Amino acid sequence: MSLLGDGLDAAVQKAFTRPAPKSAPAQMRYLVKQLKSTRAVAQMLRISQRTVERYVKDQIKKPRPDLAARLEREVKRRWQPQIRAMARQKAATTGGIVIDTRARMGYTAPIGSTDEDRVRHLTVALPPQYAARLFDARETGASDQQLQRIVAEGLKEVYFQDGGRRAGNLEEVRFTDVQHMEFEL
Numbered sequence: 489m490s491l492l493g494d495g496l497d498a499a500v501q502k503a504f505t506r507p508a509p510k511s512a513p514a515q516m517r518y519l520v521k522q523l524k525s526t527r528a529v530a531q532m533l534r535i536s537q538r539t540v541e542r543y544v545k546d547q548i549k550k551p552r553p554d555l556a557a558r559l560e561r562e563v564k565r566r567w568q569p570q571i572r573a574m575a576r577q578k579a580a581t582t583g584g585i586v587i588d589t590r591a592r593m594g595y596t597a598p599i600g601s602t603d604e605d606r607v608r609h610l611t612v613a614l615p616p617q618y619a620a621r622l623f624d625a626r627e628t629g630a631s632d633q634q635l636q637r638i639v640a641e642g643l644k645e646v647y648f649q650d651g652g653r654r655a656g657n658l659e660e661v662r663f664t665d666v667q668h669m670e671f672e673l
Contacts, residue, residue: 491669492635496626499585499671501564503575508560508567512551515563516543522566533558579673580620586613586672587639592665595648605662610647618642619673636663 509515519529520540530537535555542548551559579585587610594605621638640663648654648661 490632490635491666492632492639493626493630495669495671496622496635497564499673500572500575501567503571503673504568505571506568508563511549512556512559513543513546513549515559516540518563519559519566520544532562575673576619576623580616580623582616583619583673584614584616585619585622586611587642588668588670588672589639589666590668591663593640593643593661593663595644595661605664607665607667609668610643612643612647614639614642614646636666639663 509518516529519532520526523529523532526540526544527537530540533540533555539548543551589611590607590609592605593608593610618638618641622635625634625638640661643663644661
């Protein structure tokens with residue numbers, strides 16, 4: 489499970505204008521409509537084609553927990569792609585992204601610096617270029633560590649250096665032990 493990646497996905501899902509289908513049969517029908525065949529849905533969900541057909545006809549209503557999780561994840565990945573794209577575009581060009589996090593943060597600076605890393609709770613608005621980098625990295629399958637580096641760079645610029653007004657000789661921000669991470673567009 490990817491804490492940062494899932495957080496980005498959840499932020500985009502808040503922009504949805506209609507709720508995604510809730511029941512398993514409705515979710516299955518939606519996927520069949522999207523993928524244009526019961527066979528493709530069956531292969532994607534790792535179940536039999538007959539099982540997919542039975543969900544579509546409302547003959548099965550309650551999936552096993554592991555199948556329910558895969559089904560919900562696949563539906564949410566495909567739900568309202570235009571709305572999702574518009575939310576990402578707005579964040580990446582004009583709106584930026586707000587990060588609410590509780591993690592161990594500190595920075596590397598020249599000898600004599602007093603700021604050791606410690607657990608901090610921050611809510612920081614990052615500029616649009618960081619939102620764009622985060623979404624691009626997420627789309628290309630970046631790991632949580634890669635996403636953390638982007639967030640750390642954003643925190644360095646916005647929080648620690650205050651847009652260049654202080655801590656000009658700051659070298660690197662350490663961003664580890666993430667306990668909580670939430671994004672808002």
